[in-house]
Amino acid sequence: MSTTAHPVPDFTAPSFTALADDALLLQWGQQMDPIINARVHALVARIRRDSPAWLRDCVPAYASLAIFFDIIALGADAHHQVQTYVAGLLRDDASAAAAPTRSAxxxxxxxxxxxxxxxxxxxxxxxxxxxxxxxxxxxxxxxxxxxxxxxxxxxxxxxxxxxxxxxxxxxxxxxxxxxxxxxxxxxxxxxxxxxxxxxxxxxxxxxxxxxxxxxxxxxxxxxxxxxxxxxxxxxxxxxxxxx
CATH class of the missing domain: 2.40.100.10 (Cyclophilin-like)
Structure with missing residues (x-):
């Protein structure tokens, strides 16, 4: 992953890729940007607070997030449903720009x-x-x-x-x-x-x-x-x- 300085991408517009039948990958580029990483963790915290019944796990990285879900609970259009859910959170400015939850x-x-x-x-x-x-x-x-x-x-x-x-x-x-x-x-x-x-x-x-x-x-x-x-x-x- 590149450590070169890049403009911070629009956090509300990640790429969405089907990672597996039961997983969706969100990506905000390849850079190691602390702002993007903080927002990834804030988004994870928001998703876990909502705790959708279909959620299995969230795996954050520097500039990406893998969301694993229960495909049986969601049905045939599972990827679309999860993408729609996440896109809705990202449109909420408070969610997209929130500071990450602070831990001890x-x-x-x-x-x-x-x-x-x-x-x-x-x-x-x-x-x-x-x-x-x-x-x-x-x-x-x-x-x-x-x-x-x-x-x-x-x-x-x-x-x-x-x-x-x-x-x-x-x-x-x-x-x-x-x-x-x-x-x-x-x-x-x-x-x-x-x-x-x-x-x-x-x-x-x-x-x-x-x-x-x-x-x-x-x-x-x-x-x-x-x-x-x-x-x-x-x-x-x-x-x-x-x-």
Missing amino acids: VVRIPVCYHPSLAPDLETSAQALDMSVEELIERHSQADYRVAMIGFAPGFPYLSGLPENLALPRLATPRARVEAGSVAIGGNQTGIYPLAGPGGWRILGRTPLRLFDPRRQPPSLLVAGNQVRFVAISLAEFQQHKEAL
Whole structure:
């Protein structure tokens, strides 16, 4: 998805595409625009408040929204009915321009110790700042979960300070440890599970971002506000032992 600046599209006029027999996809372009993302979350909140009997789920992304519905409840023209319903909400200026619902800030402890942060020093060098300054700027920013994707529970966080943006690694790692906190382009994110990845790792959280035995399984959901809290290596180990 492009990070280049674009004019903000008309939020009341998304494209509608049949994603599946029981799903409709709304799209507002391909850019990562915080205004559009905020309005997507506001629209999701409005739909969930209405809670139509046919609604199965809403899955927001940066500039799109997938709506899953009960095709049996709606009948043969299900896609048209859902599109008509959503278009009606979008024509309501109060709905289209509403600020997103605010949730409590989720505080994520992060250890920035070099043993858990293989890219911390090289990232600081690339940004022409000290390691301490990078940690301070990264941990004191206000983030918002723009979307969940890539892996179960992986949060794409908007709000990374512009002067911390870094390109992904030229060669992805074969294994990134679960809980790794990283920068990729102008986003930051947290790897919920161990696996391959190409983002620059600045630290690690002891929290489990995704646990299928937990309800809900994902610690974070789209729309959450997030703050990182820097902790020591000893505190990280204590957190891990307590889980």
